[in-house]
Amino acid sequence: ASLAAARYGKDNVRVYKVHRDEKTNTQTVTEMTVCCLLEGDIETSYTKADNSPVVATDTVKNTIYITAKQNPVDPPELYGAILAAHFPTKYSHIHAAHVNIIVHRWTRINVDGKPHPHSFLRDGAETRNVEVTFRRNEGFTISSKLAGLLVLKSTGSAFHGFHRDEYTTLKETWDRILSTEVDSQWTWKRYQTIDQIRSNAAVFDRTFDAARNTTLKIFAEDDSASVQATMYKMCEKILADTPGVEAVEYTLPNKHYFEVDLSWHKGLKNTGKDAEVYAPQSGPNGLIKCRVVRK
Numbered sequence: 136a137s138l139a140a141a142r143y144g145k146d147n148v149r150v151y152k153v154h155r156d157e158k159t160n161t162q163t164v165t166e167m168t169v170c171c172l173l174e175g176d177i178e179t180s181y182t183k184a185d186n187s188p189v190v191a192t193d194t195v196k197n198t199i200y201i202t203a204k205q206n207p208v209d210p211p212e213l214y215g216a217i218l219a220a221h222f223p224t225k226y227s228h229i230h231a232a233h234v235n236i237i238v239h240r241w242t243r244i245n246v247d248g249k250p251h252p253h254s255f256l257r258d259g260a261e262t263r264n265v266e267v268t269f270r271r272n273e274g275f276t277i278s279s280k281l282a283g284l285l286v287l288k289s290t291g292s293a294f295h296g297f298h299r300d301e302y303t304t305l306k307e308t309w310d311r312i313l314s315t316e317v318d319s320q321w322t323w324k325r326y327q328t329i330d331q332i333r334s335n336a337a338v339f340d341r342t343f344d345a346a347r348n349t350t351l352k353i354f355a356e357d358d359s360a361s362v363q364a365t366m367y368k369m370c371e372k373i374l375a376d377t378p379g380v381e382a383v384e385y386t387l388p389n390k391h392y393f394e395v396d397l398s399w400h401k402g403l404k405n406t407g408k409d410a411e412v413y414a415p416q417s418g419p420n421g422l423i424k425c426r427v428v429r430k
């Protein structure tokens with residue numbers, strides 16, 4: 136037997152950082168969960184019980200905190216790149232690092248119409264995620280992600296004209312509920328240096344906000360022929376708006392809401408155009424994926 140691939144490190148490292156602005160007496164918080172895995176000349180720690188090449192996962196965890204203290208944690212793409220580059224820079228036998236960051240929502244509370252200086256709320260399980268791989272001599276591969284954005288539209292969605300055969304029971308519909316939990320990911324053209332990323336740092340927040348707004352606008356306004364057709368429009372728009380992005384991927388579960396036939400109860404009409412009461416389904420669910428690139 137031989138070792139075909141290996142990477143190791145620390146996962147589920149929870150990090151909180153506060154920025155205190157003395158001038159405006161306003162505080163800003165960031166909370167994230169970080170995974171950082173290393174690759175390199177570490178084979179003998181697997182094959183020969185030789186721990187000498189092992190930068191302990193505890194050391195990785197310490198480095199995550201030190202890097203967060205000594206550098207900005209926003210945008211997460213910049214923090215992730217600084218963290219990923221640290222290991223191959225300091226340890227010659229580590230050739231690559233893979234950093235995955237989940238940024239949790241702390242939205243500033245509006246009190247009596249005014250943003251509060253140091254109070255926040257968790258308005259949804261939606262997160263902003265970043266995946267950074269730094270490989271010596273190859274630079275940075277960065278993907279940014281919007282994850283877990285739960286949306287529903289009560290009409291404006293149809294699904295008909297699909298293939299029918301002896302396995303098909305699904306009825307065609309011209310008016311259905313559409314609900315999904317958006318995972319949207321965009322991959323940036325490769326960066327070679329931290330300085331290039333730092334000088335371009337504003338593009339990451341701007342693109343995240345634009346991708347989120349595009350997703351919500353197209354979800355709401357598209358007269359959806361299918362999940363597939365609507366998600367493709369989202370990808371097209373994000374690519375058109377963001378020259379620095381080379382691919383956009385969406386993963387959309389189709390969270391079904393089934394009509395409840397109540398006609399057995401005194402002929403109560405609750406199907407088709409009379410449907411008002413539905414049964415939300417936990418599963419099974421459709422799962423629709425796509426990756427869209429420039430022509």
Ligand SMILES: O=c1[nH]c(=O)c2nn[nH]c2[nH]1
Pocket residue numbers: 294305360361362363389421
């Ligand atoms: O939007 C949809 N796409 C599909 O592929 C599908 N299959 N069943 N329902 C569906 N809805």
